[in-house]
Amino acid sequence: MPYKFNPITGKMDYYEPAEAAAVTEDAIQFLDNFDDNSVFWAWWQLAKNGSISESGDVCTLSVADSVDGYWDNGANHCPRLVIGAPGCPFIYEVKLNSYTVNDFTMAGLFISSYVDANAGSYTFMFGRTKDSNQPIDGLASYFNNAYPTSNAVTTFPIYLRMKVDIFCLQGNVHTEYSTDGETWSTFDSFTIQNLNPGGWEGLAIGFFAKNVTPNYNAISAPFDYFRMYRSFGPTS
Numbered sequence: 001m002p003y004k005f006n007p008i009t010g011k012m013d014y015y016e017p018a019e020a021a022a023v024t025e026d027a028i029q030f031l032d033n034f035d036d037n038s039v040f041w042a043w044w045q046l047a048k049n050g051s052i053s054e055s056g057d058v059c060t061l062s063v064a065d066s067v068d069g070y071w072d073n074g075a076n077h078c079p080r081l082v083i084g085a086p087g088c089p090f091i092y093e094v095k096l097n098s099y100t101v102n103d104f105t106m107a108g109l110f111i112s113s114y115v116d117a118n119a120g121s122y123t124f125m126f127g128r129t130k131d132s133n134q135p136i137d138g139l140a141s142y143f144n145n146a147y148p149t150s151n152a153v154t155t156f157p158i159y160l161r162m163k164v165d166i167f168c169l170q171g172n173v174h175t176e177y178s179t180d181g182e183t184w185s186t187f188d189s190f191t192i193q194n195l196n197p198g199g200w201e202g203l204a205i206g207f208f209a210k211n212v213t214p215n216y217n218a219i220s221a222p223f224d225y226f227r228m229y230r231s232f233g234p235t236s
Contacts, residue, residue, distance in 0.1 A: 037055055038054060048077055050062055089230070090230055092205055092228035099209070105217055107209040109125070109160050125141065207223055
């Protein structure tokens with residue numbers, strides 16, 4: 001029976017989305033198809049420097065050709081949609097339709113400690129990027145001002161997901177990607193305790209579009225859907 005996580009009440013609400021039958025692994029906790037021309041109230045929107053718009057069954061995050069589109073630049077930050085994560089093993093995924101892949105840009109999923117979703121110091125990102133200084137043109141993970149893992153997958157659309165094991169407030173995150181939404185390939189993994197060096201504050205997840213040093217180029221990234229569903233066992 002599909003449910004969605006209500007970040008306001010902290011409870012699981014019954015939900016009967018049209019796509020529920022397509023997800024056979026687990027019950028859906030949260031689903032947004034971006035098909036009502038209005039950003040769903042459950043999202044926490046961060047878009048001081050950039051824009052978030054929903055139209056034509058996609059949610060588009062756009063960043064101008066400016067340093068202000070970096071993840072965090074003092075009072076400035078790139079657009080992202082954020083939601084609280086449940087306290088049990090879960091999986092979340094997004095479909096990134098396309099974007100004009102300018103140099104020094106990135107778009108995809110993230111996970112962070114909840115209070116750090118604004119700053120990014122302990123935020124793990126996974127998505128499509130191009131950075132000629134590395135050089136990277138494909139999928140990459142990004143953490144603590146470095147790219148731990150990358151490959152040369154450049155296909156669009158690209159499906160991205162993170163599979164999160166949380167037991168006793170610590171665990172692992174496994175990243176995967178797919179070119180068809182059905183067959184998934186392993187990308188990398190990391191321990192979730194690295195996101196909370198000063199103690200446990202809960203987790204925030206979501207998706208983003210940003211530019212990166214040194215040129216901070218423009219980016220406009222359309223996302224087709226976002227969904228989060230419960231895992232009933234280890235996700236590895």
